[in-house]
Amino acid sequence: MGRSETRKEKLRKLMGRLSAVGAFSKTQAKAQCPELSPQFVSVVLDDLVREGILDRYGTKSDETFTWRNAQVRVDPSHWIERKVEGNQVLAQPEQERPREKLLATGAEQLSDADLLAILIRVGVKGESAIQAGQRLARSFEQKLSDLRRSCKQELRDISPAVTVTSYAAIMAGIELGRRVADHEIKQRCEQTPITSTSAAVEFCQTAFGGLARSAVQEEFHIVTLSTKHLPINTHLITRGTLDASLVHPREVFRPAIRDSAAAVILVHNHPSGDPTPSREDFQVTDRLTEAGKLIGITVLDHIVVASQACVSIRELS
Structure with a gap:
C-alpha cells in the first residue's frame, strides 16, 4: 500500500469512528483510534476546525468538538480524497x-x-x-x-x-x-448625542480606534456637533507634533463654521500609547476654548486617544 493510500486509510478509520459521536474531547478522539499517533489525530482535528467541519469550544486544556458540517460527517470520502490527493x-x-x-x-x-x-x-x-x-x-x-x-x-x-x-x-x-x-x-x-465626558470618550474610542492603535505620529482632529450635540463630521486639522503655534484657531474652527456646528470636541493621539496629557495639551485646550467663545462655538472637550486608554483633558482640568 502506497503512502497516499495508507494516509487515506488512517483518515477513514478516524473519521468513521468519530462520525458516530456527536461531541467529543481531543482525549476521547485519540482513544477512539489508539493505533493512530496522537499527533496525527490532533492535526486532523485542527484541519477539520479550520475548514468549518468541526466547531471547537472551551479552553486549550478542556476542548470539546462538535460536528458543524453534517454532510462530511456522513460521507467524508470527498474530504479525504482532496486532503490526500x-x-x-x-x-x-x-x-x-x-x-x-x-x-x-x-x-x-x-x-x-x-x-x-x-x-x-x-x-x-x-x-x-x-x-x-x-x-x-x-x-x-x-x-x-x-x-x-x-x-x-x-x-x-x-x-x-x-x-x-x-x-x-x-x-x-x-x-x-x-x-x-x-x-x-x-x-x-x-x-447618539454627546452630552457628557463619558459619552465623548466613548465616541472617540470608537471613531478614532484606528488612530489610537496604529498611528506613528500625532494627529489633531475635531468632531463637529449640532445644536443637539449630535456628531456631524470629523476633520483632520494637522499632522505632526502637537504645538500651540501649529494648531491655529483659524484652521480648527474653519471646518466647524462650514458644518454650522454649535460645538466641537478636540481630539489628538499619543503614538507612545500613554494617554497622559502634556502641559502643551492643556495650553492648546485653553487657547482654543477661549477662541471658541469669541465665535460662539463651544469646545465641549479635548480627548487624548492612545492604545492604553482614552482620557478627557476637561475632566483633568
Missing part, C-alpha cells in the same frame, strides 16, 4: 467549493481559509487557491489583524499562490471590510 477547486464536490458555499449559505458561514481562497481565486502549479487559503489562515490563526500589515513577499513566502493579483485582492478586501465596518460604526455614533 490535493485541493484543486474543480476536483471538489460543488457544495464544498468556497465560492459556491458563499452563494449558498452566505459569507459569514465561511472559514477564514475559504474567504482567503476566494480572494486568491486561482492557484499555481503545485498549490491550489484552497491550499493557499488554508496556509494563510493557519499562519494568521491567532493574529488575523496582522494580515493587513503584511507585504506581498511575506505572504508569498507562506504560499506561492499569492501573486501580485491575489495580494492586491486580499489587501483590497481587507480595506473595503474596514471601511464598511467604520461606516456602520459612524452611523451608530451619529445617532
Whole structure:
C-alpha cells in the first residue's frame, strides 16, 4: 500500500469512528483510534476546525468538538480524497467549493481559509487557491489583524499562490471590510448625542480606534456637533507634533463654521500609547476654548486617544 493510500486509510478509520459521536474531547478522539499517533489525530482535528467541519469550544486544556458540517460527517470520502490527493477547486464536490458555499449559505458561514481562497481565486502549479487559503489562515490563526500589515513577499513566502493579483485582492478586501465596518460604526455614533465626558470618550474610542492603535505620529482632529450635540463630521486639522503655534484657531474652527456646528470636541493621539496629557495639551485646550467663545462655538472637550486608554483633558482640568 502506497503512502497516499495508507494516509487515506488512517483518515477513514478516524473519521468513521468519530462520525458516530456527536461531541467529543481531543482525549476521547485519540482513544477512539489508539493505533493512530496522537499527533496525527490532533492535526486532523485542527484541519477539520479550520475548514468549518468541526466547531471547537472551551479552553486549550478542556476542548470539546462538535460536528458543524453534517454532510462530511456522513460521507467524508470527498474530504479525504482532496486532503490526500490535493485541493484543486474543480476536483471538489460543488457544495464544498468556497465560492459556491458563499452563494449558498452566505459569507459569514465561511472559514477564514475559504474567504482567503476566494480572494486568491486561482492557484499555481503545485498549490491550489484552497491550499493557499488554508496556509494563510493557519499562519494568521491567532493574529488575523496582522494580515493587513503584511507585504506581498511575506505572504508569498507562506504560499506561492499569492501573486501580485491575489495580494492586491486580499489587501483590497481587507480595506473595503474596514471601511464598511467604520461606516456602520459612524452611523451608530451619529445617532447618539454627546452630552457628557463619558459619552465623548466613548465616541472617540470608537471613531478614532484606528488612530489610537496604529498611528506613528500625532494627529489633531475635531468632531463637529449640532445644536443637539449630535456628531456631524470629523476633520483632520494637522499632522505632526502637537504645538500651540501649529494648531491655529483659524484652521480648527474653519471646518466647524462650514458644518454650522454649535460645538466641537478636540481630539489628538499619543503614538507612545500613554494617554497622559502634556502641559502643551492643556495650553492648546485653553487657547482654543477661549477662541471658541469669541465665535460662539463651544469646545465641549479635548480627548487624548492612545492604545492604553482614552482620557478627557476637561475632566483633568
